[in-house]
Amino acid sequence: MSTIKTFVRSVTDLWSLLVGLQITGRYFRQPQITVHYPRNVVAPEDTVSYRGPIALVPHPRDPTKSKCTACMICVAACPSSCITVVKAPVPEITPEQEQAFQEAEARGEEVERPTAPREPVTWINDFSLCSLCGLCVEACPPRCLTFSHDLYSVGTGRDAFKHDLLIPYPGSLKPPPPKATES
Numbered sequence: 001m002s003t004i005k006t007f008v009r010s011v012t013d014l015w016s017l018l019v020g021l022q023i024t025g026r027y028f029r030q031p032q033i034t035v036h037y038p039r040n041v042v043a044p045e046d047t048v049s050y051r052g053p054i055a056l057v058p059h060p061r062d063p064t065k066s067k068c069t070a071c072m073i074c075v076a077a078c079p080s081s082c083i084t085v086v087k088a089p090v091p092e093i094t095p096e097q098e099q100a101f102q103e104a105e106a107r108g109e110e111v112e113r114p115t116a117p118r119e120p121v122t123w124i125n126d127f128s129l130c131s132l133c134g135l136c137v138e139a140c141p142p143r144c145l146t147f148s149h150d151l152y153s154v155g156t157g158r159d160a161f162k163h164d165l166l167i168p169y170p171g172s173l174k175p176p177p178p179k180a181t182e183s
């Protein structure tokens with residue numbers, strides 16, 4: 001009985017081995033689909049379905065700016081707290097402008113004081129913490145976040161993964177320079 005069992009097991013094992021070798025042989029004959037990074041890179045058309053680090057969508061009327069309105073909803077939605085957005089500040093008013101506003105108000109005129117542009121001056125995603133869950137992409141009301149197809153997010157330290165999403169947008173507002181401290 002035990003001899004029959006051993007024989008059946010040997011035949012089953014041999015069959016499994018042959019099936020495995022057949023699969024290996026089939027793939028061995030197919031063209032290579034991996035690339036030798038960094039000497040070679042994947043063709044852009046082969047990365048369209050890849051879900052890479054998040055990116056901002058360009059503004060439809062001005063592609064030098066992102067579509068972000070600095071509403072901060074993605075910051076609240078991110079479970080990993082890896083998004084930092086800083087809104088553009090209210091433009092500074094010169095003393096002359098302030099005086100003109102006050103005089104106009106004294107005359108009973110309706111004064112429209114400058115307000116903060118609805119734009120970010122800083123937009124950082126700490127990709128070392130990001131789980132690519134997509135909650136920020138879904139939460140963004142103007143639909144200005146998307147997943148990039150960037151395969152090559154590499155670095156030698158954590159700071160390399162702090163992605164500045166405004167870099168592709170040279171028309172973005174810049175953070176105001178730090179105020180000089182009085183000595």
Ligand code: SF4
Nearest residue numbers: 078130131133134136
């Ligand atoms: S994909 Fe998820 S973890 Fe990554 S930034 Fe968006 S909300 Fe945060």
Ligand code: SF4
Nearest residue numbers: 068069071072074140
């Ligand atoms: S990316 Fe979208 S949700 Fe986030 S601050 Fe900009 S507009 Fe708001």
